[in-house]
Amino acid sequence: MYLQKRVLNPQILLELICYVSFAVLMLYLVFTGKYQSYVTPRMVPYFYFTAAVMTVWALGGMVHLFRPQHKIRAAHCLVLIIPMLLLILPHAPINTADLSTGYLSKSAYTDIPGQDAYKTPKDQDSLNNSDFNSSSSMSTDDRSANNADNMSATDTTIADNSATAPPDTTTFNTQENEAAVNLPGLDVQNKKITVSNDDFGMWLAEIYINMEKYKGYTVIMTGYVFKDPEILKNDEFVPARPMMTCCVADLAPAGLRCKYDKASELHADSWVTVEGTLYIGKYTYEGVECVDPQISVTKITPAEKVEGYIYP
Numbered sequence: 001m002y003l004q005k006r007v008l009n010p011q012i013l014l015e016l017i018c019y020v021s022f023a024v025l026m027l028y029l030v031f032t033g034k035y036q037s038y039v040t041p042r043m044v045p046y047f048y049f050t051a052a053v054m055t056v057w058a059l060g061g062m063v064h065l066f067r068p069q070h071k072i073r074a075a076h077c078l079v080l081i082i083p084m085l086l087l088i089l090p091h092a093p094i095n096t097a098d099l100s101t102g103y104l105s106k107s108a109y110t111d112i113p114g115q116d117a118y119k120t121p122k123d124q125d126s127l128n129n130s131d132f133n134s135s136s137s138m139s140t141d142d143r144s145a146n147n148a149d150n151m152s153a154t155d156t157t158i159a160d161n162s163a164t165a166p167p168d169t170t171t172f173n174t175q176e177n178e179a180a181v182n183l184p185g186l187d188v189q190n191k192k193i194t195v196s197n198d199d200f201g202m203w204l205a206e207i208y209i210n211m212e213k214y215k216g217y218t219v220i221m222t223g224y225v226f227k228d229p230e231i232l233k234n235d236e237f238v239p240a241r242p243m244m245t246c247c248v249a250d251l252a253p254a255g256l257r258c259k260y261d262k263a264s265e266l267h268a269d270s271w272v273t274v275e276g277t278l279y280i281g282k283y284t285y286e287g288v289e290c291v292d293p294q295i296s297v298t299k300i301t302p303a304e305k306v307e308g309y310i311y312p
Contacts, residue, residue, distance in 0.1 A: 006066045011073060013065065016058050018080040023054035025084055037091065039247045040311045094242060094251055096224045096269050193278075195221035200241050201310035204254060207278065211293040214278050219256070219295055222273045222303045225266045226253045231285070237263045239274045244309045254310065257283065260297035271306065275299040 026047045029035040035047060183206065185194040193214065195203045200221065207214055223239030232238070237260065240253035258274055259281070266272065274297055281294035 007068070009065060009067050009069050011069060012061055012067065014074055014077055016061050016065070018077045018084075019054040019058035019061065022080050022084060023051040023058070025087060026051040026054070029087070036244075036309065036311075037248065038087075040244050042311075043247075094248065096226075096240075096242065096253070190218075191216060192218045193220070195219065197222060197306045200306075201243065201254070201312060204256070204310075205312060207256065207293050211278075211280055214293070215280055217278045218275065219278050220273065220275045221256070222271065222306060223255050224253075224269050224271050224305075226255065227263075227266075227268050231283075232257070235259060235261050235263050237266055239272060241306065241310045243312065245312055251309065254312075256293055256295050257281065258295045258297050260300065266300070271303040273301045273303040 029038075030044055030047045035044070183203075184199050185196055185203070187193070193203065193207075200223070203221070207219075221239055223241050226238040226240035237258055238253060238255040239258060240255035242251045243254035244251050256278075258276065260266075260276075274295060276295040276297040276299070278293055278295055280291050282289055282291055284290070
């Protein structure tokens with residue numbers, strides 16, 4: 001009786017290797033956190049899904065591993081091999097100097113479902129009327145809360161308007177107080193927010209969405225000096241961090257606009273720790289007046305570079 005010798009099918013074997021390698025690579029990127037160099041954490045489920053699909057394909061292909069095949073085709077495996085090589089090869093992190101134009105302000109946070117936000121300048125009319133046109137009702141003591149010495153003459157109006165009375169925390173309802181207490185770095189009693197490097201993105205969203213609540217608070221945060229003469233004045237800069245909203249292709253600086261009369265002396269892309277008073281300021285974008293939370297700087301100190309990106 002003649003028994004046919006079983007021979008491995010090279011094409012099937014190559015496909016199995018590609019499927020398994022791709023699945024392992026997806027899991028490796030997730031477990032090491034290296035995927036954050038390419039996409040945001042919300043993409044993690046897709047990594048698991050891809051790894052699962054590759055595993056199923058590999059298991060399904062094993063039944064054909066010894067199937068005879070006269071003509072071997074392997075070009076289609078490049079569809080997986082090329083992405084794997086691109087992911088495995090070392091990559092230099094994006095330099096902050098490469099992010100030289102535009103910065104993410106409230107637009108990166110106002111579309112969060114379920115959150116109150118200032119969506120458009122038109123929507124802000126009521127806010128403008130209540131915040132800026134009512135400056136006559138501010139007390140002299142409240143206005144002196146901001147450090148006017150650090151602001152230019154042209155910005156004095158904004159600074160004065162920003163130095164409104166600190167929020168009356170007694171008006172917070174119970175849920176708000178409980179939530180506020182749990183926020184890292186928040187000192188409600190002393191009206192102070194110390195933003196750690198890990199909580200930079202979280203606090204940006206919190207301040208942009210609830211700018212009224214934190215008006216008058218002292219804010220301390222670290223970022224690199226971002227300047228863009230097209231959107232920032234000579235006495236303005238942004239202590240920014242690179243923010244990724246979807247993938248590395250959309251990296252952009254994100255932070256709070258700061259008023260500082262010596263801003264021109266700051267070196268772009270240098271890392272600093274900023275301390276100042278939060279207020280709601282105005283700026284003009286494409287001819288439209290908008291408002292956003294800004295910082296009247298009272299203190300700046302050099303800081304060490306912070307690695308990594310932030311995510312909304």
